[in-house]
Amino acid sequence: MTALTEDRNTPQRSGDNRNFPVKGATTLFAGSMAAIDTTGMLVPAGATATLKIVGRNERRVVNAGADGSVRADVKTGVFRFGNSASTDAITLADVGSSCYAVDDQTVAKTSNSSARPVAGTIFDVDDDGVWVKFS
Structure with a gap:
């Protein structure tokens, strides 16, 4: 492409709402962390290094069919999830660092x-869990 020589109507998206095709034979629960697998399909987040965490799933979605026959809404932002245990527990000293999906x-x-x-960036930690920023 070449540089503009006149005004351009450039489309915009807010960036906090996304919609992805869901992997076949997959259930995603409302409020769960969602991820894209190596085929580009949405799956529940988990301890699989090749997953890319994309945000919080907005509603329960059951895809009993083929890959992509159902789509799911995912939101970015800051959400609270459970904290791991023992030496993997996140503390306030970890704010600003990356955190990792266990499930x-x-x-x-x-x-x-x-x-x-990587699940996202640690935004805050309280007695109820870890606030994770998804971007």
Whole structure:
């Protein structure tokens, strides 16, 4: 492409709402962390290094059919999830660092030797869990 020589109507998206095709034979629960697998299909987040966490799933979605026959809404922002335990528990000292998906509702301080995908950035920590920023 060449540089503009006149005004351009450039489309815009807010960036906090997304919609993805869901992997076949998959259930995603409302409020869960959702991820894209290596085929580009939405799946529940988990401790699989090749997953890319994309945000919070907005409603329960059941895809009993083929890959992509159902779509799901996912939202970015800051959401609270469960904190891991023991030496993988996240503390206030970890705010600003990356956290890693253990499952679709729990985050941990470490990648477990690169076995877990990055879930997002630790925004805050309270007695009820870890606030994770998805972008």
